Amino acid sequence: MAVLEKTASARGTGLSLASWVLFGCSGPLAKAVMAAGWSPGEVTAVRIALAAGLLLPVVAVLRPGALRFRRRELPLVFGYGLLGVAGVQLFFFVAVARIPVGVAMVLVNLAPALVALWVRVVRRTRLPALVWAGLALALLGLALVAEFWHGARLDPVGVAAGLASAACSAGYFLLGEHGARRHDSFGLTAAGLAIGAVVLAVVSPPWSAGPLTSTAALGGLRIPVWLLVVVLAAFATAVPYLAGLRALRDLSSSRASVLALVEPLVAAVLAWVLLGQALGPVQLAGVVLLLAGAVLVQVASSRVLPAPG
Secondary structure: OHHHHHHHHHHHHHHHHHHHHHHHHHHHHHHHHHHOOOOHHHHHHHHHHHHHHHHHHHHHHHOHHHHOOOHHHHHHHHHHHHHHHHHHHHHHHHHHHHOOHHHHHHHHOOHHHHHHHHHHHOOOOOOOHHHHHHHHHHHHHHHHHHOOOOOOOOOHHHHHHHHHHHHHHHHHHHHHHHHHOOOOHHHHHHHHHHHHHHHHHHHOOHHHOOOOOOEEEEOOEEEEHHHHHHHHHHHHHHHHHHHHHHHOOOOOHHHHHHHOOHHHHHHHHHHHHHHOOOOOHHHHHHHHHHHHHHHHHHHHHHHHOOOOO
Protein backbone atom coordinates (compact mmCIF):
# COMPACT_ATOMS: atom_id res chain seq x y z
CA MET A 1 0.00 0.00 0.00
CA ALA A 2 2.80 2.42 0.91
CA VAL A 3 4.54 1.70 -2.39
CA LEU A 4 1.31 2.36 -4.31
CA GLU A 5 0.78 5.64 -2.46
CA LYS A 6 4.33 6.77 -3.23
CA THR A 7 3.89 5.84 -6.88
CA ALA A 8 0.60 7.75 -7.07
CA SER A 9 2.16 10.74 -5.33
CA ALA A 10 5.12 10.75 -7.73
CA ARG A 11 2.77 10.47 -10.71
CA GLY A 12 0.60 13.31 -9.42
CA THR A 13 3.61 15.52 -8.73
CA GLY A 14 4.99 14.88 -12.22
CA LEU A 15 1.67 15.66 -13.90
CA SER A 16 1.16 18.78 -11.80
CA LEU A 17 4.66 20.08 -12.55
CA ALA A 18 4.16 19.38 -16.26
CA SER A 19 0.87 21.26 -16.10
CA TRP A 20 2.35 24.37 -14.53
CA VAL A 21 5.44 24.34 -16.75
CA LEU A 22 3.11 24.36 -19.78
CA PHE A 23 0.96 27.08 -18.22
CA GLY A 24 4.15 29.06 -17.64
CA CYS A 25 4.99 28.80 -21.33
CA SER A 26 1.78 30.67 -22.11
CA GLY A 27 3.21 33.94 -20.76
CA PRO A 28 5.87 34.55 -23.45
CA LEU A 29 3.57 33.16 -26.17
CA ALA A 30 0.73 35.47 -25.14
CA LYS A 31 3.09 38.45 -24.90
CA ALA A 32 4.27 37.82 -28.45
CA VAL A 33 0.68 37.70 -29.71
CA MET A 34 -0.22 40.88 -27.79
CA ALA A 35 2.80 42.64 -29.30
CA ALA A 36 1.28 41.81 -32.70
CA GLY A 37 -1.82 43.85 -31.87
CA TRP A 38 -4.05 41.68 -29.69
CA SER A 39 -5.45 42.77 -26.32
CA PRO A 40 -5.00 40.57 -23.21
CA GLY A 41 -8.75 39.88 -23.17
CA GLU A 42 -8.73 38.79 -26.81
CA VAL A 43 -5.79 36.43 -26.29
CA THR A 44 -7.49 34.83 -23.29
CA ALA A 45 -10.93 34.51 -24.92
CA VAL A 46 -9.51 32.97 -28.08
CA ARG A 47 -7.12 30.55 -26.32
CA ILE A 48 -9.91 29.22 -24.06
CA ALA A 49 -12.47 29.01 -26.89
CA LEU A 50 -10.02 27.27 -29.21
CA ALA A 51 -8.87 24.90 -26.43
CA ALA A 52 -12.49 23.93 -25.80
CA GLY A 53 -13.07 23.57 -29.55
CA LEU A 54 -10.07 21.27 -29.88
CA LEU A 55 -10.78 19.09 -26.83
CA LEU A 56 -14.58 18.74 -26.94
CA PRO A 57 -14.80 16.88 -30.29
CA VAL A 58 -11.99 14.51 -29.29
CA VAL A 59 -13.70 13.64 -26.01
CA ALA A 60 -17.12 13.38 -27.68
CA VAL A 61 -15.80 10.84 -30.19
CA LEU A 62 -13.37 8.84 -28.06
CA ARG A 63 -14.97 9.06 -24.58
CA PRO A 64 -18.60 10.17 -25.03
CA GLY A 65 -19.57 8.88 -21.60
CA ALA A 66 -17.16 11.37 -20.01
CA LEU A 67 -19.45 14.25 -21.02
CA ARG A 68 -22.51 12.83 -19.28
CA PHE A 69 -23.13 14.38 -15.88
CA ARG A 70 -25.97 13.76 -13.45
CA ARG A 71 -28.09 16.71 -12.39
CA ARG A 72 -26.58 16.76 -8.91
CA GLU A 73 -23.10 16.94 -10.47
CA LEU A 74 -23.81 20.07 -12.52
CA PRO A 75 -22.95 22.57 -9.74
CA LEU A 76 -19.45 21.08 -9.56
CA VAL A 77 -19.01 21.24 -13.34
CA PHE A 78 -20.26 24.82 -13.61
CA GLY A 79 -18.28 25.86 -10.55
CA TYR A 80 -15.11 24.42 -12.05
CA GLY A 81 -15.69 26.24 -15.35
CA LEU A 82 -16.76 29.54 -13.79
CA LEU A 83 -14.06 29.70 -11.10
CA GLY A 84 -11.17 27.61 -12.40
CA VAL A 85 -11.32 28.78 -16.00
CA ALA A 86 -13.23 32.06 -16.43
CA GLY A 87 -12.92 33.63 -12.97
CA VAL A 88 -9.14 33.34 -12.64
CA GLN A 89 -8.60 34.90 -16.06
CA LEU A 90 -11.18 37.70 -15.84
CA PHE A 91 -10.22 38.96 -12.41
CA PHE A 92 -6.51 38.77 -13.21
CA PHE A 93 -6.95 41.02 -16.25
CA VAL A 94 -9.00 43.49 -14.22
CA ALA A 95 -6.15 43.51 -11.69
CA VAL A 96 -3.34 44.08 -14.20
CA ALA A 97 -5.33 46.90 -15.79
CA ARG A 98 -5.33 48.80 -12.48
CA ILE A 99 -2.21 47.71 -10.57
CA PRO A 100 1.33 46.68 -11.63
CA VAL A 101 1.70 43.17 -13.02
CA GLY A 102 4.12 42.21 -10.24
CA VAL A 103 1.58 43.10 -7.56
CA ALA A 104 -1.16 41.22 -9.44
CA MET A 105 1.08 38.13 -9.71
CA VAL A 106 1.72 38.11 -5.97
CA LEU A 107 -1.99 38.52 -5.20
CA VAL A 108 -3.22 35.77 -7.51
CA ASN A 109 -0.56 33.40 -6.22
CA LEU A 110 -1.90 33.72 -2.69
CA ALA A 111 -4.08 30.78 -3.76
CA PRO A 112 -1.90 28.15 -2.00
CA ALA A 113 -2.32 30.00 1.29
CA LEU A 114 -6.10 30.22 0.75
CA VAL A 115 -6.25 26.49 0.01
CA ALA A 116 -4.24 25.75 3.16
CA LEU A 117 -6.58 27.94 5.23
CA TRP A 118 -9.62 26.16 3.76
CA VAL A 119 -8.13 22.77 4.59
CA ARG A 120 -7.32 23.89 8.13
CA VAL A 121 -10.51 25.80 8.97
CA VAL A 122 -13.25 24.10 6.93
CA ARG A 123 -11.93 20.55 6.77
CA ARG A 124 -10.36 20.83 10.22
CA THR A 125 -7.17 19.13 9.00
CA ARG A 126 -3.98 20.01 10.85
CA LEU A 127 -1.14 20.99 8.56
CA PRO A 128 2.48 20.59 9.68
CA ALA A 129 4.26 23.76 10.76
CA LEU A 130 6.77 23.17 7.95
CA VAL A 131 3.95 23.51 5.41
CA TRP A 132 3.17 27.02 6.65
CA ALA A 133 6.89 27.87 6.74
CA GLY A 134 7.32 26.60 3.19
CA LEU A 135 4.32 28.62 2.00
CA ALA A 136 5.72 31.79 3.55
CA LEU A 137 9.14 31.15 2.01
CA ALA A 138 7.67 30.44 -1.43
CA LEU A 139 5.48 33.57 -1.36
CA LEU A 140 8.47 35.68 -0.31
CA GLY A 141 10.43 34.22 -3.22
CA LEU A 142 7.54 34.99 -5.59
CA ALA A 143 7.43 38.60 -4.35
CA LEU A 144 11.14 38.96 -5.14
CA VAL A 145 10.76 37.40 -8.60
CA ALA A 146 7.82 39.68 -9.40
CA GLU A 147 9.56 42.74 -7.88
CA PHE A 148 6.11 43.96 -6.89
CA TRP A 149 7.48 47.15 -5.29
CA HIS A 150 8.34 48.64 -8.70
CA GLY A 151 5.71 51.25 -9.39
CA ALA A 152 3.48 49.70 -6.74
CA ARG A 153 0.21 51.49 -6.11
CA LEU A 154 -2.76 50.28 -4.12
CA ASP A 155 -5.85 50.74 -6.26
CA PRO A 156 -8.69 49.19 -4.19
CA VAL A 157 -10.50 47.72 -7.20
CA GLY A 158 -7.27 46.28 -8.61
CA VAL A 159 -6.31 44.73 -5.28
CA ALA A 160 -9.82 43.31 -4.85
CA ALA A 161 -9.67 41.82 -8.34
CA GLY A 162 -6.29 40.24 -7.61
CA LEU A 163 -7.64 38.68 -4.42
CA ALA A 164 -10.75 37.50 -6.28
CA SER A 165 -8.51 35.85 -8.87
CA ALA A 166 -6.64 34.10 -6.03
CA ALA A 167 -9.95 32.92 -4.55
CA CYS A 168 -11.02 31.55 -7.96
CA SER A 169 -7.66 29.83 -8.32
CA ALA A 170 -8.15 28.23 -4.90
CA GLY A 171 -11.57 27.11 -6.14
CA TYR A 172 -9.88 25.49 -9.12
CA PHE A 173 -7.79 23.30 -6.80
CA LEU A 174 -10.53 22.47 -4.30
CA LEU A 175 -13.23 21.74 -6.90
CA GLY A 176 -10.70 19.97 -9.11
CA GLU A 177 -9.62 17.74 -6.23
CA HIS A 178 -13.26 16.87 -5.56
CA GLY A 179 -14.15 16.32 -9.21
CA ALA A 180 -11.01 14.50 -10.30
CA ARG A 181 -11.78 11.56 -8.03
CA ARG A 182 -15.39 11.28 -9.24
CA HIS A 183 -15.32 12.11 -12.93
CA ASP A 184 -13.33 11.39 -16.04
CA SER A 185 -10.61 14.06 -16.29
CA PHE A 186 -11.18 14.48 -20.03
CA GLY A 187 -14.89 15.13 -19.64
CA LEU A 188 -14.60 17.56 -16.73
CA THR A 189 -11.78 19.47 -18.42
CA ALA A 190 -13.66 19.75 -21.72
CA ALA A 191 -16.86 20.85 -19.99
CA GLY A 192 -15.01 23.36 -17.80
CA LEU A 193 -13.22 24.90 -20.78
CA ALA A 194 -16.50 25.14 -22.71
CA ILE A 195 -18.23 26.92 -19.81
CA GLY A 196 -15.27 29.25 -19.35
CA ALA A 197 -15.20 30.01 -23.08
CA VAL A 198 -18.86 31.04 -23.07
CA VAL A 199 -18.37 33.37 -20.09
CA LEU A 200 -15.22 34.95 -21.56
CA ALA A 201 -16.91 35.39 -24.94
CA VAL A 202 -19.47 37.69 -23.31
CA VAL A 203 -16.70 39.95 -22.00
CA SER A 204 -14.34 39.74 -24.98
CA PRO A 205 -15.83 38.08 -28.10
CA PRO A 206 -13.11 35.90 -29.68
CA TRP A 207 -14.34 36.72 -33.19
CA SER A 208 -13.32 40.37 -32.68
CA ALA A 209 -9.69 39.48 -31.95
CA GLY A 210 -6.70 40.89 -33.80
CA PRO A 211 -5.47 39.70 -37.20
CA LEU A 212 -4.43 36.06 -37.54
CA THR A 213 -2.44 36.67 -40.71
CA SER A 214 0.21 38.91 -39.10
CA THR A 215 3.50 37.66 -37.67
CA ALA A 216 4.91 37.89 -34.15
CA ALA A 217 8.50 38.01 -32.88
CA LEU A 218 9.56 35.24 -30.52
CA GLY A 219 13.16 34.36 -29.69
CA GLY A 220 14.48 36.13 -32.78
CA LEU A 221 12.04 34.32 -35.08
CA ARG A 222 9.03 35.64 -36.99
CA ILE A 223 6.12 33.25 -36.43
CA PRO A 224 2.57 33.48 -37.82
CA VAL A 225 0.15 34.66 -35.14
CA TRP A 226 -2.34 31.91 -36.00
CA LEU A 227 0.30 29.26 -35.26
CA LEU A 228 1.17 30.82 -31.89
CA VAL A 229 -2.54 30.97 -30.99
CA VAL A 230 -3.02 27.28 -31.85
CA VAL A 231 0.03 26.28 -29.79
CA LEU A 232 -1.18 28.50 -26.95
CA ALA A 233 -4.63 26.89 -27.01
CA ALA A 234 -3.52 23.27 -27.39
CA PHE A 235 -0.26 22.92 -25.49
CA ALA A 236 -0.45 25.83 -23.03
CA THR A 237 -4.16 25.58 -22.19
CA ALA A 238 -5.97 22.31 -22.99
CA VAL A 239 -3.11 19.94 -22.14
CA PRO A 240 -2.07 21.63 -18.85
CA TYR A 241 -5.70 21.90 -17.67
CA LEU A 242 -6.11 18.20 -18.38
CA ALA A 243 -2.81 17.21 -16.74
CA GLY A 244 -3.49 19.40 -13.70
CA LEU A 245 -6.93 17.92 -13.13
CA ARG A 246 -5.62 14.36 -13.50
CA ALA A 247 -2.86 15.16 -10.98
CA LEU A 248 -5.50 16.04 -8.39
CA ARG A 249 -6.50 12.39 -8.24
CA ASP A 250 -3.18 11.63 -6.60
CA LEU A 251 -2.33 14.89 -4.81
CA SER A 252 -4.13 16.89 -2.16
CA SER A 253 -5.24 20.38 -3.18
CA SER A 254 -2.81 21.94 -0.70
CA ARG A 255 0.20 20.18 -2.24
CA ALA A 256 -0.88 20.76 -5.82
CA SER A 257 -1.53 24.47 -5.24
CA VAL A 258 2.06 25.02 -4.06
CA LEU A 259 3.38 23.43 -7.25
CA ALA A 260 1.45 26.13 -9.15
CA LEU A 261 4.13 28.60 -8.01
CA VAL A 262 6.31 27.00 -10.70
CA GLU A 263 4.23 28.82 -13.34
CA PRO A 264 5.48 32.39 -12.73
CA LEU A 265 9.00 31.00 -12.34
CA VAL A 266 8.85 29.29 -15.75
CA ALA A 267 7.29 32.40 -17.30
CA ALA A 268 10.10 34.57 -15.91
CA VAL A 269 12.83 32.24 -17.18
CA LEU A 270 11.26 31.97 -20.65
CA ALA A 271 10.81 35.74 -20.81
CA TRP A 272 14.53 35.96 -20.07
CA VAL A 273 15.46 33.45 -22.80
CA LEU A 274 12.92 34.35 -25.50
CA LEU A 275 12.14 38.02 -24.90
CA GLY A 276 15.44 39.24 -23.45
CA GLN A 277 13.92 40.24 -20.09
CA ALA A 278 16.87 39.30 -17.88
CA LEU A 279 16.45 38.32 -14.24
CA GLY A 280 18.36 40.50 -11.79
CA PRO A 281 20.18 39.38 -8.62
CA VAL A 282 17.12 40.00 -6.43
CA GLN A 283 14.92 37.96 -8.76
CA LEU A 284 17.43 35.10 -8.83
CA ALA A 285 17.45 35.10 -5.04
CA GLY A 286 13.66 34.94 -5.21
CA VAL A 287 13.87 31.91 -7.50
CA VAL A 288 15.97 30.08 -4.90
CA LEU A 289 13.57 30.96 -2.08
CA LEU A 290 10.52 29.99 -4.14
CA LEU A 291 11.94 26.59 -5.03
CA ALA A 292 13.13 25.99 -1.46
CA GLY A 293 9.69 26.81 -0.09
CA ALA A 294 7.90 24.59 -2.60
CA VAL A 295 10.23 21.67 -1.84
CA LEU A 296 9.73 22.18 1.90
CA VAL A 297 5.94 22.00 1.51
CA GLN A 298 6.15 18.87 -0.63
CA VAL A 299 8.47 17.06 1.79
CA ALA A 300 6.46 18.05 4.87
CA SER A 301 3.15 17.10 3.23
CA SER A 302 4.36 13.75 1.93
CA ARG A 303 5.56 12.72 5.39
CA VAL A 304 2.40 13.64 7.24
CA LEU A 305 -0.55 13.98 4.88
CA PRO A 306 -1.82 11.00 2.89
CA ALA A 307 -2.51 11.50 -0.77
CA PRO A 308 -6.18 11.45 -1.67
CA GLY A 309 -7.48 8.07 -2.68
